[in-house]
Amino acid sequence: MNKHIIKTTLLLFFLSIGLSACFQSKPLTLVESLKQIPNVTVKKILGDTTYTSYYELYFTQPLDHENPEAGTFKQRVLLGHHAVEKPMVVEIQGYNIWTEKAGELSKLLNANQLTIEHRYFKNSIPDSLDWQYLNIKQAAADQHVVIQALKKIYKNKWITTGISKGGQTTMYHRYFYPNDVDVSVPYVGPLNFAREDKRIHKHLSTVGSKECRDKIYQFQMACFKNKKEILPLAKTHVKEKGYSFSMGLEKALDLSILEYSFAFWQWGGVKCEDIPSSNANPEELxxxxxxxxxxxxxxxxxxxxxxxxxxxxxxxxxxxxxxVEPFKQYINYKKDLTFDHVFPNDPIRKFNPESMQKVNKWLQSDADKMLFIYGEWDTWSATAVDLKNNTKCKKFVNPKGAHSTRIRHFPPEMKKEIIQTLEEWLEMSIRNE
Structure with a gap:
């Protein structure tokens, strides 16, 4: 072949490669990648300024993931972005989105954060409240859709977490979609086996010291003994606050007194010595x-x-x-009081224990790399997850801890073990300050 022809051919070949490189499309920006997700709207917002950028997304979700013709709703999702190379922590809410701030795990891992609002709450409420579509399976499918969509962008480790009902929701999502993420950290999430789980009563009769439990009981008794004098105080308070009660003022007061022991141990913000004595005046009570x-x-x-x-x-x-039984001489109810008052005009709702039984069986056998956080004195710890012989997961109980228990609240040695467990499971080093 002629040397000039060879030179010309090679020149044209390399020129074509160069031109091709010039005209190749640039990598998509994060916003462009987000906008390519089907059925999603994207808006950049201020959010938590510790992130490089922050976005509000709305996913169009089916009401029924098994029957798209049932309709759709918009689900609110927040994205705090550091870098696509970093891990992703998914804050699975059990309710609405409470905050735009980074959660404890996101800070520990210096991770991106997705926050998913639960269906049927605040900005994620369908136009029609058809309760048949509000169950753990449908909610888990919502979270699965969001996670799978973002996993196409963020390819490092994925961790789900949630607090209280968010902790429950984290368990349920992982039960239905065990391979969606690498690790899950549910905080203070109960696993109840009945509509009114009796383990709560057992906890309240054994938690803390007998001296403190007795003082709580005597305070409740004092409130019931002085109810005639407390009712006018409650009436004035309710009027000032604009409260109204489907069950009436007196029963609402009874419920508040009965709730006292649950709330005292759940939140732990009040010490036993702060409880008024049984001979305190009605105003103090x-x-x-x-x-x-x-x-x-x-x-x-x-x-x-x-x-x-x-x-x-x-x-x-x-x-x-x-x-009711411990106070029956002062209140006239034939049986324990339930939360049916929330739906005063509806038929009594029937409880089906099957879902919780299945989740429990899975947690005790097949669940993997789930780290459970509880507070010892928290009332909801009465129905905490029992892993039985499942050594693939771990549970940590903060001594004397309340429902506000977080990893940072644990004693140093326990906190160290929690961090080491996460490092092992995630195959990464965690900066623990």
């Missing part, structure tokens, strides 16, 4: 009652944002009741 077990917990307007929670509690994920 009511002031303390409001502090620990506020009547707003039973207010109709306060309950509205949480109707979805109560529906799930009474039908699938369980709740608790108030023990």
């Amino acid at each position: 009511f002031k303390h009652l409001k502090r620990v077990s506020g009547m707003d917990f039973f207010d109709e307007n306060s309950l509205k944002p949480s109707l979805a929670f109560y529906h799930q509690a009474l039908t699938e994920i369980g709740m608790y009741s108030y023990k």
Whole structure:
């Protein structure tokens, strides 16, 4: 072949490669990648400024993932972005999104963060509240859709986490989709086996010291003994706050007094020595009652944002009741009081324990790399996960801890073991300050 022809051919070949490189499309920006996700709207917002950038996404989700013709709803999701190379922590909410801030795990891992609002709460409520589509299976499918969509962008380790009902929701998602993420860290998430789980009563009769439990009981008794004098105080308080109760003022006061022991141990913000003596005056009794077990917990307007929670509690994920028997000489109820008052105009909701039984069996046999965080004195620890012989998961209980227990609250040695477990499971080093 002619040398000039060979030179010309080679020149054209290398020129074509160069031109091809010039015209190759640039890598997609994060926003462009997000906008390529089907059925998603993307908006850049201020959010937590510790992230490089922050976005609000709305996913169009089917009401019924097994029957798309049933309709759709918009689900709110937040994305705090550091870098696509970093891990992703998914904050699975059990309710609405409470905050745009980075959670404890995201800070520990210096990770990106996805926050997923639960269906039927706040910005993720369908146009029609058809309760048949509010169950753990449908909610887990929502989270699966979001996680799988973002995994196409973020390819490092994935961790799900959630607090309280978010901790429950984290368990449920992992049960249905065990391979969606590498590790899960549910915080203070109960696993109830009944509509009104009796293990709560057992916990309240054994938690802490006998001296403190007796003082709590005597305080409740004092409130009931002085109810005639406390009722006018409650009436004034309720009027000032604009509360209203489907069960009436007197029963709402009874419920607040009965709730006191649960709330005292759940939150741990009040010490035993702060409890008024049994001969305290009505004003002092009511002031303390409001502090620990506020009547707003039973207010109709306060309950509205949480109707979805109560529906799930009474039908699938369980709740608790108030023990009447110890106070029956002062209150006239034939049986323990339940949360049916939340839906005063509806038929009594029927509880199906099957879902929780299946989740429990899976946790004790097949669950892998799930790290459970609990507080010893937290009332919800009465129904904490029992891993039995499943050594592929771990549970840590913070001594004397409350429902606000986080990894940072553990004693140094326990905290060290938690961090080491996460490092081993995630195959990465964690900066623990």
